[in-house]
Amino acid sequence: MSEANSNGGSRNFFLLWLGQAVSMFGSSLTAFTLGVWVFRRTGSATKFSLIAVSATLPPMLVAPFAGVAADRWDRRRVMVLANLGAALTSMGLLLAALLAPERLEVWHIYVVVALNAACNALLMPAYQSSVPMLVPRDQLGRANGLFELGDHLARVGAPLLAGVVLAVIKLGGIVLVDFATFLFAILTLLLIHIPRPEASATGRAAGGGSVLRQAAFGWRYIVERPGLLGLLAFFTLLNLLLYVALVLMTPLVLSFASAAELGLVLGVGGAGGILGGMLMSAWGGTREKMRVILGLAPVLGLGLLVIGLRPSLALVTSGYFAFFLVIPILNASNFAIWQAKVEPDVQGRVLAMRRLIVQASAPLAFLAAGPLADYVFKPLLLPGGPLAGSVGRVIGVGPGRGIGLVFILMGCLLILSSAAAYLFPHLRRVERELPDALPNRAPAGA
Numbered sequence: 001m002s003e004a005n006s007n008g009g010s011r012n013f014f015l016l017w018l019g020q021a022v023s024m025f026g027s028s029l030t031a032f033t034l035g036v037w038v039f040r041r042t043g044s045a046t047k048f049s050l051i052a053v054s055a056t057l058p059p060m061l062v063a064p065f066a067g068v069a070a071d072r073w074d075r076r077r078v079m080v081l082a083n084l085g086a087a088l089t090s091m092g093l094l095l096a097a098l099l100a101p102e103r104l105e106v107w108h109i110y111v112v113v114a115l116n117a118a119c120n121a122l123l124m125p126a127y128q129s130s131v132p133m134l135v136p137r138d139q140l141g142r143a144n145g146l147f148e149l150g151d152h153l154a155r156v157g158a159p160l161l162a163g164v165v166l167a168v169i170k171l172g173g174i175v176l177v178d179f180a181t182f183l184f185a186i187l188t189l190l191l192i193h194i195p196r197p198e199a200s201a202t203g204r205a206a207g208g209g210s211v212l213r214q215a216a217f218g219w220r221y222i223v224e225r226p227g228l229l230g231l232l233a234f235f236t237l238l239n240l241l242l243y244v245a246l247v248l249m250t251p252l253v254l255s256f257a258s259a260a261e262l263g264l265v266l267g268v269g270g271a272g273g274i275l276g277g278m279l280m281s282a283w284g285g286t287r288e289k290m291r292v293i294l295g296l297a298p299v300l301g302l303g304l305l306v307i308g309l310r311p312s313l314a315l316v317t318s319g320y321f322a323f324f325l326v327i328p329i330l331n332a333s334n335f336a337i338w339q340a341k342v343e344p345d346v347q348g349r350v351l352a353m354r355r356l357i358v359q360a361s362a363p364l365a366f367l368a369a370g371p372l373a374d375y376v377f378k379p380l381l382l383p384g385g386p387l388a389g390s391v392g393r394v395i396g397v398g399p400g401r402g403i404g405l406v407f408i409l410m411g412c413l414l415i416l417s418s419a420a421a422y423l424f425p426h427l428r429r430v431e432r433e434l435p436d437a438l439p440n441r442a443p444a445g446a
Contacts, residue, residue, distance in 0.1 A: 032162045
């Protein structure tokens with residue numbers, strides 16, 4: 001590979017990442033603002049929580065077909081189409097907010113959120129499967145670390161910025177900023193070239209067939225490779241515990257601390273995520289990414305355990321920081337394995353199926369976390385409860401201690417799952433058992 005091609009690939013990847021990171025920030029800005037608008041308008045926690053449901057379900061329906069589109073069509077065009085669809089959706093909301101704000105209803109917000117989520121689901125397989133077409137195999141860890149950095153910057157920075165500027169530019173102004181970020185993402189896509197992957201034996205064997213058959217190919221591919229199936233199962237569990245932690249962190253902290261102290265905890269956790277993304281983008285991980293995953297996953301479990309141990313702001317903050325510090329490193333290492341081991345011409349379908357299964361844990365966590373905490377674990381650690389005289393002597397009794405027990409059990413489950421993953425040879429040796437699907441260089445013409 002010539003130096004010119006290498007530099008061109010790096011430039012193309014940076015522009016791709018920059019455009020999508022800016023777009024991601026704009027989307028997070030709008031999502032936070034819409035949540036505030038719905039809660040202020042209705043005062044209903046249920047209607048507020050339905051925003052999360054609206055953002056979760058459409059991607060599950062779109063993802064398999066988005067993978068087919070990423071493999072069949074030009075991936076750059078798929079991403080342009082996805083950003084254009086999201087921009088038009090934002091424009092519709094912008095016009096409604098500016099021209100007829102009194103007619104804007106809550107159900108309009110649900111529709112907008114659902115459509116934007118569907119567009120993002122169309123974009124992600126094309127985006128993730130484009131990365132290995134632009135960077136060498138040994139740089140995938142750093143490239144995915146940058147993705148994680150952009151994601152956590154959006155999660156932390158967007159709410160902070162929205163809280164500052166919402167009173168000044170209102171909902172219409174926020175949506176206008178989001179619309180501009182989509183246009184920026186489209187512009188960066190128009191400035192780059194993403195090589196089409198060469199046809200592989202696996203891709204040719206998959207054949208054509210109906211869209212449904214092609215969508216199901218991603219699942220068949222994973223099942224036929226025990227190491228990838230084990231990796232998928234492990235990260236599905238990790239994602240489930242992550243969402244439960246996100247749902248229960250606020251009631252846990254507010255059971256013994258103020259709203260301002262809750263903001264401090266969430267801010268420190270967000271800073272941990274940003275730092276983890278920065279570390280991974282600079283380091284890139286070890287040559288064998290499974291060593292990073294199996295070595296750091298217990299730290300994730302330890303963070304959860306520390307959070308639930310006592311009603312202490314110092315303990316909860318340190319555990320939350322450690323939890324989010326590790327997540328970007330684990331995610332980037334995970335993506336690097338999939339991108340290196342799955343043939344480029346079928347990556348769209350495989351990564352889309354992986355994303356569908358992992359994210360299916362989100363609605364389960366949203367629906368189960370609250371009732372489990374309120375009706376199962378809370379009574380156990382109330383004064384005079386069944387566990388008050390045993391477990392309660394260690395972690396305390398009273399408000400929030402049932403949720404604390406949930407965190408401790410999740411931490412122990414993750415530590416035990418990490419040990420079980422290590423004992424599963426196909427997972428532990430997945431990088432050695434599966435041949436590399438990529439040369440250690442960016443494709444020619446990048």
